[in-house]
Amino acid sequence: MSSRARVWPGKSYPLGAVWDGKGVNFALFSAHAEKVELCLFDSSGQREIERLTLHENTDQIWHGYVPGLWPGALYGYRVSGPYEPQLGHRFNHHKLLLDPYAKQFYGVLHLRDEHCGYQVGHSNADLSFDARDNAREMLKCVVVDTSFNWEGDRLPEIPWSQTLIYETHVRGYTIRHEGLPHHLRGTFAGFAHPEIISYLRALGITSVELMPVHAFVDDRFLTDRGLRNYWGYNTLCFFAPEPRYLSGGDLAEFKTMVKRLHDAGIEVLLDVVYNHTAEGNELGPTLSFRGIDNASYYRLHPGSRRHYINDTGCGNTLNIAHPRVLQMVMDSLRYWVNEMHVDGFRFDLAVTLGREEYGYDRQGGFFDAIRQDPALARVKVIAEPWDIGPGGYQLGGFPAGTAEWNDRFRDTTRRFWRGDDAMLPRLAPNLLASSDLFEHDCRRPWTTINYVASHDGFTLADLVSYNDRHNEANGENNRDGHPSNFSNNYGIEGPTNDSAIQQIRLRQRRNMLATLILAQGTPMLLAGDEFGRSQRGNNNAYCQDNEINWIDWRHMPPEEAEFLDFIRRLINLRREHPVLRRYTFLHGKQISKTTGLRDIEWISPGGGALADRHWQEAKARCFGMLLAGDAGEYFTQDGHPEIDDTLLIILNAGSSTLPFRMPSVSGARHWRCLLDTARPRLAAGEVLIDTGADLQMESQAVIVFALVRESGS
Template sequence: MSARTRVWPGIPYPLGATWDGKGVNFALFSAHAEKVELCLFDSSGQREIERLVLAENTDQIWHGYVPGLWPGALYGYRVSGPYEPQIGHRFNHHKLLLDPYAKQFYGSLHLRDEHCGYQVGHRDADLSFDTRDSARDMLKCVVVDTRYNWEGDRSPDGPWSRTLIYETHVRGFTIRHEGVPHHLRGTFAGLAHPEVIKYLQSLGITAIELMPVHAFVDDRFLTDRGLRNYWGYNTLCFFAPETRYLSGGDLVEFKTMVKRLHDAGIEVLLDVVYNHTAEGDQMGPTLSFKGIDNASYYRLLPHDRRHYINDTGCGNTLNLMHPRVLQMVMDSLRYWVNEMHVDGFRFDLAVTLGREEYGYDRAGGFFDAIRQDPAMSRVKVIAEPWDIGPGGYQLGSFPAGTTEWNDRFRDTVRRFWRGDDGMLSKLAPNLLASSDLFEHDCRRPWATVNYIASHDGFTLADLVSYNERHNEANGEQNRDGHPSNFSNNHGVEGLTTDPGIRQIRLRQRRNMLATVLLAQGTPMLLAGDEFGRSQQGNNNAYCQDNEINWLNWDNPTPDEREFLDFVRRLINLRRDHPVLRRPRFMHGLQASKTTGLRDVDWISPGGSTMSDYHWQEPKARCFGLLLAGDAGEHFTADGYPETDDALLIIFNAGPATTPFRMPSVRGAGHWRCLLDTTQPQLASGELLLDNGGEFQMESWAVTVFALVMTDTD
């Protein structure tokens, strides 16, 4: 045996393949394996050149050190043990397995029958045993050198109160961008291109949230239909970036993207999927975890361990109650923070992550691990607060330090602008950061992530253009996707040349985005909503790697250019007025020393504080939100007092113009209009109203006024 292939004992930590400058240490957890073999491949990844037994097992970690092995080496594992699905074991040494801690993969994976541990089509289904070797058509793990020159890199570390999240997809965002060189489009390098970063800066966003970039798999039922898993919620490995997003196949590309975005003052957040994996249920492939230690990595039904608990709807549920599985997730998160310098995470189906034996627990092991971890305690943590398991809807029930996607805000705002009855009392708490849900445990207003559209559902443009979903291209007879969208096509389903309908659609888009950006909390914008991106009515475009999902940057119409300018004005308005992003919940209790106004008040069209009658009137569509800029104690991140003008935001979701009397405030000179969704080009201050004067509030509109005091007039 040569010096290079002699396997030394090595050490059990860290897990994965670790190069130390002289060789590589390999460490793999498996509590139930009987034998672990390390398989090395030639540079093509097609020929297995050596198979080395990892004979050492310390605390259920199989380990060995291979001297003389260098970064770039390709490897995988074969793990032997019992094949007894009835008790949870699915070992099959004929299947090449991926290292759960692999940092990079080589090749591409197209699922075949050979990737299954059982014989596909056998009468015994998954109880049968397949002896075909899967190595040739399997991805290969790559030994990597993680060193990178981060000199000068510094996270923007933006405060939550100033955060504006921009949700986008690495491929879809740049694949049609003419300013990005063709060979870089759809990649991390494309996202780091100066033209792209300049656009993000001009828009005014502070954090970009990337849909899944962990290595993932195209589901076989999709590829059989000529489709792909475009969204990426089908994770194969929690450490390796998806190879299709690497233009040059090097990890440096991701790090360079992060560094350039940081230089531009933009944080990088990752949408991560630790609730399930790409291996599916008992009929799914054996690619990694299932063949390494199925009974440890997955939650299995207690009285039928052949089958998986499926709280995710994706076939399996990762077992975060197992300490080694929880360790893997935490090691992954620390890796992306410490080695890749990302600034936070959005946890897909986060309720699953908090499930214990007895159900969801916001004081569960995963959340405890997050809160005490030195790396994770300093980054942004966002939860998707639901899954499909028992008690799976947990909006507002996450622990301190967590923000949450607020779908109640989304649906309430949609229904209000659709013109549904009885929405005033439902909308009001959402405009004030939903304190009824989020004020517990000393959480702050930014705990709610407010949005009108996300990757999952209609885009903003489709929300005002379609009454029904149109998912036929997905090949599921239009049965997939959520049936309730609270949308309004305003008279015609889909595209129209009718100028009246086109104008009301534009106005409603302005109204809904204004509601998001003028509300307390953390706003989120879906990429492309700022210039009319459409998915042709598809509200579940997870499998469409084509023009349905790709952003179209070509020659926007004059209306869309005007809309983009309006969105920039709206974002700047939020940035310039701290009263729109208060660090504490407001309850109308604190008063301004200057004007006597309460920190927050609700104004009826008659100019007075709203009564129970106004709140309970089902046909009421118009009201005002009055925010006193100098009421209460508010401070900047540097500790300086932060005051602002009093702002009056008037909403009218009714079909008729409504006379609205401006509040009469002591010491005030007049009200200055800052923004009007019916006149998107109206300059700030172009419209002035007397203190206590009457204003004709247009139908389907949002208008923002600032109070000008007499001595500053």
């Protein structure tokens, strides 16, 4: 039977391979291809059993319908066209290509010379042409049945004001957990295990942010060194989950994980990489996009379309300005929301997504598409506000509806607790959700994603244990990773048995997390920071799929168990007090009807308001933040207004104990201590101090007090 008789015309929409119960419709975009062939393989993926030409081309979509094909079928594409790198075209029909819309892959990909469209090592480099067939060693796309029983799934829909994000890695979080069966460790099924979910609930987080779960590739320069792309910021396909995270190879495993987390009231956010792909620069492999339509999928240098614009630092930049590429990204986002039920996204190098031909534009096509899309309107959208291109740092420069990672909060908090000079005027706006950056376009305080540590950089424990990065294991002579960490080892580089150093490190960790959790805005906690996870001083552990990155659940010393208990109390304190998560930015203007206090007042150690001279004093290390509990409106779940406690948060980053006069407030006689980082075992309410009295404020500590009104409320 001829391929024309075997393949019906089919439809140009939707793109990808779609099974309808009787057969499969295939649709692939390529504006410059001359021929597209669909290759079908046997169940081993080793033998090509049929090659079918897709004769139909509608609006640059090549399409065809194959009757009688079922889920589980393995396929790929061969795309013919000009091989003219100088003009941006890199077609090579000898290379089997992956469907950009594939929902699942079969096999394991090891990058080899034959996966490149040119002859590796040739004197003409990428201008040469490689005629070897790579099909046997290439991944195969899998036709899938996307149906799943979502009955009973209820989206948590956590309000931004109550959100606490927990950044983690599916594999590293579960691979060494002894409470999980061995075959589930390192997988979505392992993350869905009751042991993991009960821990997350007890900790008090509301939303897990999973590092990349889209299928990705281990860079060849890493595998040659015996390393892997552990983090996963090297996306191969925007629809398929990473195969190594599927314990049984079934897509339902990811959906089951989401459903179980939802049952526990926990949201699932995905860290996604739509700024570049795993194909790298002109010397990279031809795996999918490059061989399908290089000139459409990537941003190329106008002077020499042989080379790629590299605003990402990863070799290439996806051409989001192209309507079909933008469509693919939007289709991917909708797929993960509608089919996989995820609750939001963190966009890696999000500035790249807003780049138009003339530069970055926060009103660009990508952001417009996100804002108008009904499926995406209800999910959380978070931007990493930088890339390495021109004007690539855009903190505060994103449109309404977008939250942003706030590295200014991170660096200022670290420097304040390290004891750097002149930090008071820098820290204060960050404690109030950085209104100078985020208040435009009627954005809310939760727009700022506050953090002191993330996957990229030192862990919290390493911040107080190392002065310098120690990335020797990465094989780059310790040159990679950021050199400025604003850390302090307190006398000894790395682990120590010195009890005095151990205690100050524990206290500084409590101080930094207290600053994070008590600040206005949305806090993000790095997984393992709640019990002292270390990466041995590696601040760029992207390639370490080993004990450097894996969380060790096997042994928790008493001091870390105590630290974990303290963090749970801290998180619970934030949850119980809405004054810590206000709906509006604080500017010291609203007046409390009961106490006469402003919504925010900055208190000096003398008990009065911080004067200009205090703000300008470089050596000032101690101040108080007074939040009036009835200066704003708070509401219970049934819509009734409520009044919160008035809280006083005192921070002292100095090296000396000093007297701090407790503010006098109309209608109140006492302050009740809720939490003290210098005395982590102190029970709430155990210490009561009179208004107007002097408190001996410990060095390097945070204390939280609640005002006790005369009525006893």
